[in-house]
Amino acid sequence: MSVRAFRAGRSAVGDPFVDSLFGMTEGEPSLFERMMSGEIPAEFVHHDERTIAIRDINPQAPVHVLVVPRKRYRNAAELAGDDPELLAELFRVAANIAESEGIAESGYRLLFNTNEDAGQTVFHVHLHVLGGRQLGALAQQV
Numbered sequence: 001m002s003v004r005a006f007r008a009g010r011s012a013v014g015d016p017f018v019d020s021l022f023g024m025t026e027g028e029p030s031l032f033e034r035m036m037s038g039e040i041p042a043e044f045v046h047h048d049e050r051t052i053a054i055r056d057i058n059p060q061a062p063v064h065v066l067v068v069p070r071k072r073y074r075n076a077a078e079l080a081g082d083d084p085e086l087l088a089e090l091f092r093v094a095a096n097i098a099e100s101e102g103i104a105e106s107g108y109r110l111l112f113n114t115n116e117d118a119g120q121t122v123f124h125v126h127l128h129v130l131g132g133r134q135l136g137a138l139a140q141q142v
């Protein structure tokens with residue numbers, strides 16, 4: 001079920017139950033913060049003072065890694081406005097991961113889903129690193 005459909009079945013954006021599932025509630029730790037604290041298990045492929053990278057639980061390609069700043073920003077636009085150097089760091093970490101995963105030469109895709117129409121489900125900004133096969137069209141017609 002899509003987030004939109006799921007939300008449509010509930011009262012509206014802002015429903016505390018839905019918000020808690022998707023990590024949108026102010027003060028509540030996000031999914032990635034729960035991983036950083038060890039509360040939720042994750043396969044880390046990188047961690048440093050400012051960023052982590054984990055394998056996606058539902059990979060869309062042979063390599064599917066999420067690069068996440070430790071500090072929480074809602075999406076890429078918020079991060080770009082508040083800390084462009086940290087945004088650049090996500091791209092540097094992604095390039096290193098592409099090297100270590102062996103997809104730097106064959107090619108890979110970096111993307112941020114931003115808000116509902118893009119399918120963002122976790123509102124703690126994260127850069128998807130996808131590769132290891134021909135990735136095909138960027139966006140599907142529906």
Ligand code: 5GP
Nearest residue numbers: 042054055056057058113119120121122123
């Ligand atoms: P978004 O849809 O917000 O751009 O990306 C969120 C990503 O987080 C999705 O690709 C989804 O598969 C991944 N994800 C959701 N829950 C978990 C989890 O518990 N563990 C891991 N490793 N990834 C998750």
